[in-house]
Amino acid sequence: MKKPNVGELRDLWLKKYHNTNSREVVEKHPEKSKTPEWFKLYPVTEEQYNEWVNDAKELLTKKYKLSKRMVELGWWSIELDCSPYISKNKK
Numbered sequence: 001m002k003k004p005n006v007g008e009l010r011d012l013w014l015k016k017y018h019n020t021n022s023r024e025v026v027e028k029h030p031e032k033s034k035t036p037e038w039f040k041l042y043p044v045t046e047e048q049y050n051e052w053v054n055d056a057k058e059l060l061t062k063k064y065k066l067s068k069r070m071v072e073l074g075w076w077s078i079e080l081d082c083s084p085y086i087s088k089n090k091k
Contacts, residue, residue: 009082043087
């Protein structure tokens with residue numbers, strides 16, 4: 001079984017909402033990419049965040065063959081490490 005990649009989970013929202021990926025973020029913002037500050041450069045709305053949650057959980061269950069229960073049990077750590085910054089401003 002393959003191990004889920006945090007870059008792949010981050011790329012779900014970076015590609016979909018910002019037309020970029022983790023590698024490009026590191027190239028564009030080498031210093032900020034070492035801290036959580038870079039997440040604020042690529043914010044999403046609450047609706048987009050909810051879509052990402054669904055997409056990420058679907059990826060984990062289908063591609064990595066994890067049960068829904070396993071995904072739910074470990075979701076807190078994925079959310080802390082991979083989830084996008086939710087913008088408070090309505091665009």
